[in-house]
Amino acid sequence: MERNIRFEIITKDRLGITVIILEKIYKAEINLLSVEVFPKKICVKMQIRDDEAKEALKKQLIDIEDVVMVNEINLLNYEENERKLLAILDSVDEGIMVINKKFEIDIFNNYCEKVFLCNKEEAIGTDIRKLIGGDAPAVELINSGIKYDNVEVNIKTDRGEVHYLTTGRPIVDDNNITVGAVASIKDIYKAIEIANVIAGTTEGAFKEIVGNSSKIECVKKIVKTVAKSDSTILFRGESGTGKELFAKALQNLSSRKNNPFVTISCAALPDNLIESELFGYEKGSFTGAMNSGKEGLFREADGGTLFLDEIGELSIVLQAKLLRVLQEGVIRKIGSTKEENINVRIIAATNRNLEEMIKGGKFREDLYYRLNVIPIIIPPLRERLSDISSLVTLFISKYNKKLNKEIKGAELSFINKLMAYNWPGNIRELQNVIERAMNLCEEKYISSQNNIIDIGLGSNLENKIELDVHKSLRLKEVVEICEKQAIVTALSKNKSLRKTAKELGVSHTTIINKIKKYKINED
Template sequence: MNLDEIIINIDFEDRTGLGYEIFEVCEKNGIDKISMEVIPDQGMFIKMRAIEENKLTFLQDLKGIKGVNKISFRNYMPYESREHKLNTILNAISEGVVAVSENGEIQHINKLACKIFECASEEALGRGADELFGKNPPILETLQTGRSHRLIERKIRRNQKFIRILTSSDPIVDSKGNVIGAVATIKDFKDVEEIISKVDLKNGLTTFDDIIYQGSKMKYLIEMAKTVARGNSTIMLRGESGTGKELFARAIHMEGNRANAPFIAINCAALPDSLLESELFGYEEGAFTGALKGGKKGIFEQANNGTIFLDEIGEISPSVQVRLLRVLQEGTIRRVGGMKEVQVDVRIITATHRNLEEMIKKELFREDLYYRLNVIPLTILPLRERVEDIQPIAEHLLRKIAKKLGKKEVWLTTESINLLKMQAWPGNVRQLENVLERVMNMMDGQVITLQHFYDWTDLSTPILKAENHDGEEFTIRVPVNQQFPSMKEIVAQVEYQVLSHVLKEHNSSRKAGKILGVSNTTILNKMNALGITSTVK
């Protein structure tokens, strides 16, 4: 607080005219008011120029006003305290933060942002965002359109040199959905490179013994993966999001003859092209503004004699595709800005959930690179195609989540397990884990029942869809309730619905058998067992 200023806090009983009388006392004593703030349950705060001559008279006059209970002194106005807390939080964040007002003027900037932009906060506050970020900054586009941006690379000329940053921006909206400002986070390009380079080459590696399964389909896939792991050919892991492709890549590395060498994983979709290229292949000193003195080894050099896992390989740009093809063909890399060829011995495992074959047709992915990467394709099945693995995976996840949350181990009822087995799980193991963690956070006790899933998740009675002979779709509801029927009862009810529907359209056991792929004798036996009464031919 400025020594030439004082702040008083008046505790009062609310009544008509009280504020006017307080102002009259201030005027009578020649008080120079700077600011005022009234907060319910905390009273009135007045910031004023320091007074000495008539200080006692002023305070006595205030106390003499009806409804004034107590007067005390404060170090900060409430808004100053809030501002101080906000600045403390912003300065504790490990990214630069800049917030702009509705008209694009900078309202907040934390210390790290000042360090990155090489400016004092006083220089930045009140200025237009384009003065700090350069022409057409993403934060102003976010302010105008309401759209967020992620990890956009920008080069800004400041103090006779270039600053290279990655910036993301989000709109600030009011309760009615109107954009009233925007906030940007800033990463120094050099810091991002350093973070990516700090890869723990040993920790977190997984063996095939860590993969949970009990079904024959996964057993076959793992045996195949163990066999190919002993070679050096490139492997492409296909499968939906959340099926565990990186888990398989790590296990393949640990099963092979490179287990004692580095394993480095990188998500190709998470980095802009320029950063991905310099991270994969490294760069020479002076290759670009901000390049480290002496240059830097890329991931291919760091992983020499080991394994690189390139996740989301379908997201790499054409220029990176060309450079990757050269590595596969020649076994050499050339750093960004360099002329020297560096020999590398690296096994490459890739993963994607995209249809690369369709991308090749659209000329979005190189066909020659595809055949270099797709030497050994392995497809990891989604959960819905290996229902027998859901129970052991769920039980394993519950133990893991319980440890994470510091809770006692919990169990699933038979009915709950059956419900999990009936779901489609578009997000696969990742979705299953999220559902279980949500339930464990909400529940008390140690047994997860059907009601827990109904109350706190979006799991519901599955609906099977089918088509009749004319291609018209109809639904079959699988009965799932708190008193869960047995699997035999569920199958019987589904058979009853399907058979009744077919016989309604085709009053012939032979036609019904042909449609359903069974003999007419089987149809007649099923009708008898299920109690379906119909005159059939």
């Protein structure tokens, strides 16, 4: 029976000696599997019948002029490097999968075996579309060459459910043509576990809250201090300041961090639905109720935290029921006579002036004092302008992925224009402005010409363009309206296509094409 034998052949520096060595192997009728050629060294892997044939070949090779030595070795260099690489891949706490341009799996490490519920011998050489489906992110990566990050995949296979988080990068040749893909795989439950560990640290808890202005740092300090208690928290601040992000941070720093964090907006549903959502109901309690009944959000949040956003929108009737929960720690489902004990921490938030609402009889004073145990005021963006630059960087990174762009940053003139604005919509408005600017930007850096904060800009122009606030518009339509407005405004001011192009930060050809597209000369 033939077995694999490897020789390392040391030679003098002689032209054509590799060909002579390979001819000797060929004439000996030995199956040559692979060859490595180095200066003064040739390594070969062969299939040889027995020791007698091996020794005979070894003697023939030594007899070749300028062959210095023939040694039997365990592995060729490429085999040793390959095995080192595979050992490294099998040691990491993450799945690594390499797919070639034919969609065949070339590398499939031990971690992948656990996630995809099959062994590597079975997976290697298999078409990935058969293993995890034709719409897997890695398949699209090979087709498009476009990288992806942290995509969640949940599929059902013959072996069971496969739920994972994946990041992929293309393998390209010298001509930048995609010839394969590398995908990293993380079991979703492991990813969640790691995320929870990170979120439980101060740095992790505040990772979504960008900025280091003195006012934001003060709020972070208060949140960190009060997180360990179970006292009720009331976040106050204007709409769009990030109250829910701070509520999540507080939960992640609390002793309840591994328990449920349940959110409900008190302005999103009518009173009857909010009551059934919060408290649940018995089967047959009202028309349309599910036959099985329903557990409410208080029960769902038991042991954890319930975040009541926009608490100022809650009706007086529901305020009374909420007060009883806060006072006695019990709830009663709709249609039930039985009270149930619950253990829930309440975090509430509002942008309303609760004190004025109390005077107007729209908010219960006793509930106010129950909620306002620890009030935390989130500053508006106009009071933390020094954080704008960091927020812009965050949103550019976010929308580069969403819009498939590679914008590197923003010019100082753009930042200065943002700093001079009052931001009535706070961070939410800033995020919208950055997304709008990135849609309009065709360069590597956002410029002040891409900054459209006020759609009414140029409202005195004859060719004024308006957004109909009552009409439902797609994002593409909004972008086109803004784009047209910017061109009309610049044209009116400059009276020149080239000057307009320069001001808007695009090419002369782009302006001509846009004018034709929007029929600006005909307006």
